[in-house]
Amino acid sequence: MFKSEKLARITIQVPEEFISPVTAALARFKLLHLIRIEETHLGKMGYIAETDAGLVNEFDSLYEEVEALLGILDLPLKAMVLQEPVVPEKEIFSAREHLAAIKSESESILKDLAAVDQNLRKAKALCERFKLLPDDLDLSHLSHPHFLHWTAGLLPVQGLEKLEESLSQIHHALIEMSALQERSVILIFVLKKDRQILERSLKSALFEPMEIPAGVSGTVQQQVTKIESSIRDLEARAHRLEAQKASFQRKFGSALLMMRERILLARQVLSARRFFGKIDKSYLITGWIPIRLFPDLEAEINSITREQAIMERVDPDDIRAVREGIVKIPILLNNPMLISPFEKLTSLYGTPRYREVEPTIFFALTFLLMFGMMFGDVGQGGVLFLLGYIIFRRFYKYFDYGIILMETGVSATLFGFLYGSVFGLENLIPALWIRPVDNIPYLITVTLSFGIVLVSLGMILNLVNAVRLKEYESLLGASGLAGALFYWIFVGLFMKYLLLGRVAPSELKLWGWVGAGLMTIMILHRPIYRMIFQKEHPSHFFRQAGLWTALLESIIELFDDLIRFLSNTVSFIRIAAFALAHAALFVAVFSIADIFAHEKGGGITYWLVVAMGNVVIILLEGLVVSIQTVRLEYYEFFSKFFRGGGEPFKPFDKEIGSEEKSS
Helix, strand or coil: CCCCCCEEEEEEEEEHHHHHHHHHHHHHHCCCEECCHHHCHHHHCCCCCCCCHHHHHHHHHHHHHHHHHHHHCCCCCCCCCCCCCCCHHHHHHHHHHHHHHHHHHHHHHHHHHHHHHHHHHHHHHHHHHHCCCCCCCEHHHHCCCCCEEEEEEEEEHHHHHHHHHHCCCCCEEEEEEEEECCEEEEEEEEEHHHHHHHHHHHHHCCCEECCCCCCCCCEHHHHHHHHHHHHHHHHHHHHHHHHHHHHHHHHHHHHHHHHHHHHHHHHHHHHHHHHCEEECCEEEEEEEEEHHHHHHHHHHHHHHHCCCCEEEEECHHHCHHHHCCCCCCEECCCCCCCCHHHHHHHHHHCCCCCCCCCCHHHHHHHHHHHHHHHCCCHHHHHHHHHHHHHHHHHCHHHHHHHHHHHHHHHHHHHHHHHHCCECCECCCCCCCCCCHHHCHHHHHHHHHHHHHHHHHHHHHHHHHHHHHCCCHHHHHCCCCHHHHHHHHHHHHHHHHHHHHCCCCHHHHHHHHHHHHHHHHHHHCHHHHHHHHHCCCCCHHHHCCCCHHHHHHHHHHHHHHHHHHHHHHHHCCHHHHHHHHHHHHHHHHHHHHHHHHHHHHCCHHHHHHHHHHHHHHHHHHHHHHHHHHHHHHHHHHHHHHCCCCCCEECCCHHHHHHHHHHHC
8 A cells, every 4th residue: 555566576497397386386376577588688689489389279278168168058157266287288188188078978958959059949939930821721722823923921001092102003812811010911922033123022011921841831820830840859858958968967067167267277377488588498487576465486496496586586676777767667566455456447547657656545545425415315326335235246247347346335424424415405404513405515615624624735745756756856846846735835835714714914925935935946946956966056957058948948948847736726616506506406306306296286296206306317427427436536636646657567467468469
């Protein structure tokens, strides 16, 4: 929390015979950010391992076959615990043999079942089509017409007249036999020479053919009886085959799932080798790992290789390329479960650098506080919490968003108690703090004060970042300590004026002199820094080309920063504006409900309108408030201290997954 996980770069030299179990161990640890060996000095020397592309393709083919078989058997996917390491060169043979044995026993049965299911669907569809026709219609007379072409099907009722018009120039007979919802079941005859005209007319009239098989004979009722008999036979056969399928599920289910897991791991091991190097009979693996995990990984690899592996750990400060900024240390965030979902929103703005303050906890707390202030309502907060809980429990893919929604629901509920609002009703519970509509000036003062605190926090975090990243020159600039002092003195005098209604002339005079001094420092912060800390002589700056241009740029930058300080602070008044808008929307909803209830003459109508209004407010304003809160975080808070430009940490499995997709 407050900073990313401390990492170390490790290099592992593994004898060739142990590379597969060692790679599997790295996959189990997950938190290893691999470095391509070709990006290191060893890669430039040609020590790059080769991957057997043919073996990878074989595993891809096996994986597709296993997935298809699991789909046919309707087996749900679940993770299996592997009891022993996977060696791809050996695994390919056992997997191939095991899969062939399973397929030889089950394939013919499963193919028969698929064929029976297909025939059953066709028979049922054909039976339904025949039932649309009159029972006494004799199809024998229609089986082999010599001069006529006929078809039967469904046509929208409003299309009958249009079809008649388009066929008015040819001989035809159109018989409407029955109706199905808003469509008519028709039988239509034309001369064979006019078949193409009929087909064009039917297509334009949105005709849906019934596709009756050619050569059928007997009445429609006889055909239905015959088809229903075949359906019963097919269903009985399908039942027997389904029993055999269930037997295969019990017999082969676990084995297929385990095989799938082992194939995935084998492919992962092979893909990982693209990152490795190789010297003679040893593989070289390098990457970044959390320092806290290094002892456990070292013990695991020593156990696998019988202490024949060589492991080296180097701290980032000891790597010259890192100190010079040539190599970036990946950023692994480490926040508690209730805070970590907000990492997704932080990462949208950027990835912090290695020693930069990790802002997720500040983002989470201020986001929830601002959301609650703008969306305070006990009932609607409870709805948000319930929606978040459903997502949290039912939709694992959106697990993080469920937590965020639950937390915003709690914040909205707490502020609902402070505002005394339950689904917009303000007569059910007392307000523990204020009612926004009745205390507009006070609410604006509170949100403005909150803005001052958050902007000040951003400045403090910027000072911390400047020290951590050794950007000492910026401490004298408008975004550093000098700018922060100027802002805090100004804010202090402003708050005194708001509270007491006056500021002493001596205080204004003192602020004027101090402010002028700070502004001078901010304008000349670069030459001052070089003279004091780098011991450069003042005459050196007057001899520089473009001195006056640089000074002009500094002045413009100063006033730009000071204006942004003011605008960023004032921007927080929007919190009060949206809190008032939230209350105003409730007023509008209740007014509309009164109108409807008066016109309809019933209380039920009133509460239905209120309920619908609350739904609209939750969906519409909930989205708008979320967007405005994120905007305040990004533009008013993060812009004060967040530098970004870091490289995200890619765990072993995600790194390999992205490598497989790109290849």
